[in-house]
Amino acid sequence: MKITSKKLLAGVLAGAMIVSAASGCQKSDGASADKKEEAKFPTKAITLVVPVEAGGSSDAIARLMSNYSDKYFGKPMVIVNQPGGASTLATAETAKAKPDGYTVVFSPVGAVCVQPHYGQIQYTYSDLKPVAQVSEEAIVLVTKKGKYKDLKDLIQQGKDAPGSIKHANSSIGGPVHLVMEKLFSDAGVKAEAIGYKGNSEVKAALLGGHINAGVLHPSEVLPILKGGEIDALAVSTSTGKRDPALPDVPTFQELGYDIDFTVWKGIFAPKDIPENVSTTLNKGFEGILNDADFQKEMQKIGQGVAFMSPDEFSKKIEKEYNYYGEVIEKTGMKEKVTGK
Amino acid sequence: MIWGNLFNAFIQTFSQQNLLACFIGVLTGTVVGVLPGIGPVGAMALLLPFSYGMDPGSGLIMFAGIYYGSMYGGSTTSILLNMPGESVSVITCLDGYKMAKKGRAGAALSISAIGSFVAGTLGIVGLMLFAPPLARFALSFAAPEYFAIAVIGIILLSNLTGNSFLKSFLMVIIGMMLSSIGTDPLTGFIRLTFHVPELTRGIDILPISMGAFGLAEVLTTVVEPYSTGDLIKIKAKDLYPTKNEMKRSTMPILRGSLLGFFIGLIPGPSAVISSLVSYKMEKTVSKHPEEFGEGAIEGVAGPESANNSASSGAMIPLLALGLPFNANTAMLLTGLMIHGITPGPTFITEHSDLFWLAVASMYVGNIMLLILNLPLVGIFAKLTNVPAKILMPIVTALMLLGAYSVNSSMFDVILILIFGIAGFALKYFKVSAAPLVIGLVLGSISEEGLRQGLIMSDGSFMGFLTRPISGSIFAVTFIMLIFIIFKNFRSKKIVFDEAV
Numbered sequence: 001m002k003i004t005s006k007k008l009l010a011g012v013l014a015g016a017m018i019v020s021a022a023s024g025c026q027k028s029d030g031a032s033a034d035k036k037e038e039a040k041f042p043t044k045a046i047t048l049v050v051p052v053e054a055g056g057s058s059d060a061i062a063r064l065m066s067n068y069s070d071k072y073f074g075k076p077m078v079i080v081n082q083p084g085g086a087s088t089l090a091t092a093e094t095a096k097a098k099p100d101g102y103t104v105v106f107s108p109v110g111a112v113c114v115q116p117h118y119g120q121i122q123y124t125y126s127d128l129k130p131v132a133q134v135s136e137e138a139i140v141l142v143t144k145k146g147k148y149k150d151l152k153d154l155i156q157q158g159k160d161a162p163g164s165i166k167h168a169n170s171s172i173g174g175p176v177h178l179v180m181e182k183l184f185s186d187a188g189v190k191a192e193a194i195g196y197k198g199n200s201e202v203k204a205a206l207l208g209g210h211i212n213a214g215v216l217h218p219s220e221v222l223p224i225l226k227g228g229e230i231d232a233l234a235v236s237t238s239t240g241k242r243d244p245a246l247p248d249v250p251t252f253q254e255l256g257y258d259i260d261f262t263v264w265k266g267i268f269a270p271k272d273i274p275e276n277v278s279t280t281l282n283k284g285f286e287g288i289l290n291d292a293d294f295q296k297e298m299q300k301i302g303q304g305v306a307f308m309s310p311d312e313f314s315k316k317i318e319k320e321y322n323y324y325g326e327v328i329e330k331t332g333m334k335e336k337v338t339g340k
Numbered sequence: 341m342i343w344g345n346l347f348n349a350f351i352q353t354f355s356q357q358n359l360l361a362c363f364i365g366v367l368t369g370t371v372v373g374v375l376p377g378i379g380p381v382g383a384m385a386l387l388l389p390f391s392y393g394m395d396p397g398s399g400l401i402m403f404a405g406i407y408y409g410s411m412y413g414g415s416t417t418s419i420l421l422n423m424p425g426e427s428v429s430v431i432t433c434l435d436g437y438k439m440a441k442k443g444r445a446g447a448a449l450s451i452s453a454i455g456s457f458v459a460g461t462l463g464i465v466g467l468m469l470f471a472p473p474l475a476r477f478a479l480s481f482a483a484p485e486y487f488a489i490a491v492i493g494i495i496l497l498s499n500l501t502g503n504s505f506l507k508s509f510l511m512v513i514i515g516m517m518l519s520s521i522g523t524d525p526l527t528g529f530i531r532l533t534f535h536v537p538e539l540t541r542g543i544d545i546l547p548i549s550m551g552a553f554g555l556a557e558v559l560t561t562v563v564e565p566y567s568t569g570d571l572i573k574i575k576a577k578d579l580y581p582t583k584n585e586m587k588r589s590t591m592p593i594l595r596g597s598l599l600g601f602f603i604g605l606i607p608g609p610s611a612v613i614s615s616l617v618s619y620k621m622e623k624t625v626s627k628h629p630e631e632f633g634e635g636a637i638e639g640v641a642g643p644e645s646a647n648n649s650a651s652s653g654a655m656i657p658l659l660a661l662g663l664p665f666n667a668n669t670a671m672l673l674t675g676l677m678i679h680g681i682t683p684g685p686t687f688i689t690e691h692s693d694l695f696w697l698a699v700a701s702m703y704v705g706n707i708m709l710l711i712l713n714l715p716l717v718g719i720f721a722k723l724t725n726v727p728a729k730i731l732m733p734i735v736t737a738l739m740l741l742g743a744y745s746v747n748s749s750m751f752d753v754i755l756i757l758i759f760g761i762a763g764f765a766l767k768y769f770k771v772s773a774a775p776l777v778i779g780l781v782l783g784s785i786s787e788e789g790l791r792q793g794l795i796m797s798d799g800s801f802m803g804f805l806t807r808p809i810s811g812s813i814f815a816v817t818f819i820m821l822i823f824i825i826f827k828n829f830r831s832k833k834i835v836f837d838e839a840v
Contacts, residue, residue, distance in 0.1 A: 053747075054385035055670030060678060063388050080748045081385070085523055085530060085540030092537060120530045166796055172528035194483075194795050195526040197788070200663040200670075201607055207661065207685075210482035210796065223662050223684025297392075300680035337528045 041101055041277045042075045048267075049105040051090035053083040057219065057303060058265060061135060062106050064297050065288050072287035073280075086171060087111035088121045091268070095127040099270035101277035104131060108265045110174035113321040117328045118173060118337050125321045129278065131267035132285040133308035133316070135298070137217040138243040138262055139179050139236040144209050144229070151233045151255050154213060158189035165191035167213040168202045173337045175261045176215045178324070179236050181331040182259050183252070206230060217263065218245040219302030238262045245302075264306065266313060282310050342468070345692060349700035352693075358398050358701065365402035366705045369409020370712060376417055376425050376550055376735065377742015380410040384671040388678070396679035397694055401701040403675040404655070407668045408460055408702065411611070411648045412709050415452040416716075419445055419640070420723050421735055423554030427545040428611040428647040430777050431619045433553050434501065435632060435639030442635050446579030446721040451589050451637055452644040453713040454581075459597035459645035460706040463652025466601050467659070468699045472688060474653075475660035478605040483796060484804045487789030488813035489606065490782045493613065495817060495824075497620055497782075501633055501772040508775045511766075515779020518543050519787070526791050538751035545609060545780060547752055550739050551759025552766065552773035558736050559764040561728045579718050585637050592622050592642035600646030604653020607665035609781050611650040615643035616778055652702070659695055661685050 046069065050062045062079050069077035082090035087108055094105035107128075116124040141151070148154045158165045165184070169177045172195040184191040194211060196202045199220055206214045207229055222245060224230050232249045235242065236259045242251055252259035267285055269278070288294055289307040298305050308316065328334055352358060372383045383406050391399035414426035419436035432452070439448040466474075498512045499505050521532045522542030533539035581589070596618040603614035622642040623632045632639050655672075657663040662683035664670040676683060681691060688695045723731065743752050763773050793810075797803020805811045 053667060054381050055664070055667050055674050057674075057677075059385065060388070060674045063385070064678070067389055067392070079385070081746075082748055083541050084538060084747075086528065089537050089540055118528070163798065172524075172526065174528075192795050194792050195524075195528070196792070197525055197607075198670075200657075200665055204479055204607070204657070204661075204663050204665075205482060208479035208482055219682070223682045223686070227685035229685055297678070301677045302682060339527075339529065 039276070041280050042073055044102065045076045045078045046073060046101070047078050047080055047103050049090045049094055049103065050079055050081045051083065051087035051105060051107055051111060052081070054081050057217075057301065058106060058108070060301050061265070061298065061303060064294065064301070065106075065134070065285075068288040068291055068294055069284075071291070072284040085121070086115055086174060088115050091128070092121060092123050094268060095123045095270055097270050099272035099274075101269060101273045101281055104267050104269045104281065106134070106265060107268050108174075109263055109320065110171060112266075112268070113317060114174055114178070114324045114328070116321070117325050118334055119340075120338065125317050127271055128268040129271045129273060130310050130313040130317060131269055131278075131281050132289060132310065133264055133266040133306055133313045134285075134289060135303050136238065136262050136264040136306035137219065137303070138246075139176050139215055140218055140221050140232050140243075140246065140249065141179070141183075141213055141215055141234045141236075142206060142221055142225075142230045142232050143213045144206060145231055147209075147212070148231065148233065151250075151252075154233060155183075155187045155189055157212075158184065158187070158191055162190040163192060165189065165212045166194055167191060167215065168194045168196055168205055168211045169215045170196045170199045170202050173333060175263055175324070178327055178331070178333065179215055179252075179259055179261050180213070181333055182261075182327055183257055185331045186257055186259075218243050221246070222302065236261050244304075266308075278310075345696040346468070346700060349693070349696035350704075352397070352697055353401070353700045353704050357394070358401055358697075359704070361394060361398040361402040362405050362701050362705045363708060365405020366409035366412075366709050366712065369406040369411075370413040370709065370716075372406070373410035373413020374416045374425050375413075375742055376423050376554055376739040377546070378745055379426055379546075380406045381667045381671055382745060383410075384668075384675065388671075388675065391675055392678060396676060396681055397697045399675050399679060400672070400694060400698050401705075403672050404698055404702060405705045407672065408648065408651045408705065409709055411460075411651050412453060412456045412713055414647070415456075415640070415644050416449065416720055417554075417735070419448045419452065420720060421554070421731075422557040423735060423739065424549045427549045427609070427777070428615055428650075429644070430545075430549045430553060430612065431500075431615045431643045431774060432640055434619070434772075434774065435634070435636050437557075438633070438635035439637065439640065440724055443578060444585075444635065444637075445724055446717050447581040447585050447637065448640045449717040449720055450580050450714065451585065451641050453710060453717065455589065455593040455596065455641045455645035456648040456713075457706050457710040458593050459600060459648040460652065460709070461703065462594075462597045463601050463604075463649035464699055464702045464706070466649075467652050467655055467702075471656045471660045474605060475656050478657055479661070480809065481606070482807075483789045483792035484807050484810040485789075485813070486606070486785055487793050487804065488810040488817070490786030490789055492813055492817045492820075493617070493782045494778070494786065495821065497616055497778045498775060500616065500620055500623075500774055500778065502623070502629070503770070503772060507771045511771060511773070511775035512779035512782075515548075515776040515781075516783030516786075517779075518548075518776075519780045519783030525784075525788055526795075536751070538747075538749055541747070542784075543755065543780070544746075544752075545612060545777060546746065547743060547755035548759050548773075548776060548780060550743055551756040552763030552776060554739050555736065555756055555760025556763030556767055556773070558732050559760060560767055561732055579721055581637070588637050589641035592618070592638040593645045595621060595625075596642040596645030597649040600649035601653040603646070604650035605656060605665075607657075608785055609666065610654060611647040611666075612777070612781055614646040614650040616774075616781075618642040618646035655698075659683060659687060659698065662687055 066077035088111045091107045091111040097103040112125050167180045202214045205211045235249045372378045414429035415432045417423045417425040418429040418432040422433045422437040424430045436448045498509045600614040622638040658669040664673045
């Protein structure tokens with residue numbers, strides 16, 4: 001009896017160990033590299049690091065992409081979540097990772113072009129090699145239904161009662177927050193930002209009427225907008241045109257504000273990857289992002305594919321990096337974040 | 341209307357595909373619940389690619405199954421090894437492990453499974469009947485209310501284990517200090533990380549509960565080895581609870597279910613909080629509070645029920661408003677989104693079929709879990725007969741692997757080792773590590789609540805007292821404080837006593 005129960009236990013635990021080993025060792029597989037195999041790439045799974053925790057749009061997009069890895073790279077793609085420091089932890093780790101192409105990160109604009117300006121992290125955009133832009137989302141200013149007629153109304157209240165506008169976001173210092181900082185700074189209104197841990201909490205505070213305004217993405221806004229509980233006052237897009245998902249919402253430019261921030265996300269590799277590896281990565285991701293099935297799946301999760309080649313993407317990143325530097329300078333955001 | 345919807349949903353649930361999805365879900369949930377470290381979020385993320393091929397209903401059924409299924413499994417290692425399988429079962433270590441040492445492991449495991457079943461089922465009834473109004477009620481809570489809840493929680497729970505108040509409260513404060521490490525949620529400032537990049541994400545409950553409970557226990561067995569002969573041999577009839585144990589567990593299960601359901605509506609680690617509150621409540625109403633910490637079955641029945649119904653409660657903001665308030669429900673949302681369904685305030689009316697399918701499948705899933713877990717009790721209870729020299733290295737390896745897998749971070753493993761040594765030292769000095777978890781959980785809620793609330797009220801503390809809900813909670817807190825001080829003064833009991 002004793003032997004059988006031991007055997008059973010050993011079996012159960014061995015099985016359990018395999019499960020946990022499989023889920024635990026993914027990263028080391030991808031990180032260790034084979035020097036002599038450099039000519040051929042890839043010879044094993046590519047690790048795609050997601051800089052936020054599982055559950056959320058970035059994670060979902062990454063997992064969607066990984067399903068097409070076999071088709072375009074001939075090897076699987078392993079997703080590793082490495083949250084921390086507003087996506088900067090994973091971005092920094094990738095910048096430092098062995099430049100063999102087996103470790104790439106799926107980073108947002110905030111981690112690449114905005115956070116380096118606050119002087120709290122050890123890398124900047126030029127430590128990364130852009131592979132492809134994957135998606136781009138507009139930023140929408142929303143208020144509780146019927147509280148404000150339009151953006152002018154909101155600004156007017158801010159002027160009449162300085163400091164009375166409280167606006168919420170879930171990424172303090174990031175582009176979403178900067179939309180509001182630039183708006184109120186340009187309008188000459190004193191307003192206060194409240195940082196929340198996640199967009200769900202921002203939405204809850206908005207629906208409960210506890211804050212005056214919130215900043216979210218169209219895909220997040222649509223379901224509550226459809227329920228008739230909020231108004232969308234203005235949208236920030238990079239194209240100068242309205243967001244296709246919100247055709248009735250005016251852009252900030254239409255309303256006279258020079259705000260065109262968006263949240264894009266892209267694939268980045270360490271900057272020193274070999275030329276042939278870089279070319280393979282670029283081609284592979286280009287293939288995935290232009291795959292009709294992939295685009296259909298992205299549509300379902302409310303994300304548009306916004307493929308951009310490495311050259312265009314690099315130019316855009318440099319331009320935006322400098323632009324965000326000016327905005328942070330002008331709005332005094334660095335002081336608000338770091339106290340210095 | 342309700343019954344018609346439910347009846348149709350049950351018919352759909354009993355399709356081959358949905359039953360299979362439900363079974364895979366609850367089985368996976370049980371397994372990741374039992375395994376220390378690996379949690380339901382990681383399991384859902386790994387299964388996400390497979391759910392593409394399913395229809396949205398089956399995917400939802402499977403993911404929900406993983407979520408509530410993990411609440412069943414979490415207690416197993418808490419009871420058997422003093423090592424929480426999930427953070428929600430930290431408190432179950434206290435009495436569950438003591439019960440196991442007395443040879444009542446089977447009873448503790450059975451009660452935990454039965455309590456989970458009752459609470460899970462009651463939670464679904466609540467979800468089914470009251471989801472929209474409760475979700476609206478949850479929206480009336482804002483930062484000041486969360487701050488008030490955290491304050492009353494810290495006062496009520498700070499002396500959870502009933503040892504020295506001073507030691508216990510110190511642990512709460514250390515926990516609160518630990519919660520302030522990382523990126524400041526209100527300004528984005530990276531604080532107290534001492535240039536350790538991994539600390540920017542803050543310290544999670546997981547490494548603390550694995551380290552200060554699990555690893556500390558392993559280290560203790562190294563110093564105080566016990567042979568299998570020390571353990572009472574478990575006979576088949578001892579595997580299941582006695583009549584008396586069942587009777588003592590009935591009310592705790594019902595109270596835990598009710599508490600957990602409402603606490604589940606709070607954003608953040610509500611299931612952990614619900615289990616802590618339930619433990620305290622059982623200890624307070626108990627006629628024999630001295631048994632708590634020595635193997636009181638109420639200390640297993642209440643918390644294990646509470647965390648299950650909390651998981652049903654947490655589904656309410658998700659299904660009624662599309663707002664996931666924790667990582668598990670965020671994964672459920674993702675699971676729906678990949679099928680092009682984005683829950684919002686109109687989800688229940690627009691996708692009523694899916695809502696009712698989820699409800700029906702949860703009833704079925706809970707029955708599956710009960711059938712699955714009760715026979716496992718016998719197998720698990722026999723684990724206590726395995727010599728420590730074989731068992732402990734295996735569970736340590738499992739724990740470290742699991743902890744590594746969450747963020748793929750060696751740093752998390754190092755954290756467990758640090759907290760393991762700290763927990764071992766605490767054990768030696770007879771200080772309970774449970775208040776540390778309370779401080780950690782309530783610390784960040786109180787900090788965010790206070791600072792967000794102060795911005796909302798332009799820096800005035802009056803803003804906290806004039807809001808009806810937060811004002812009432814503060815009034816209750818105040819009366820309670822006076823009562824506690826008065827009671828201690830009357831009985832001439834010195835608050836800072838060293839009595840154990």
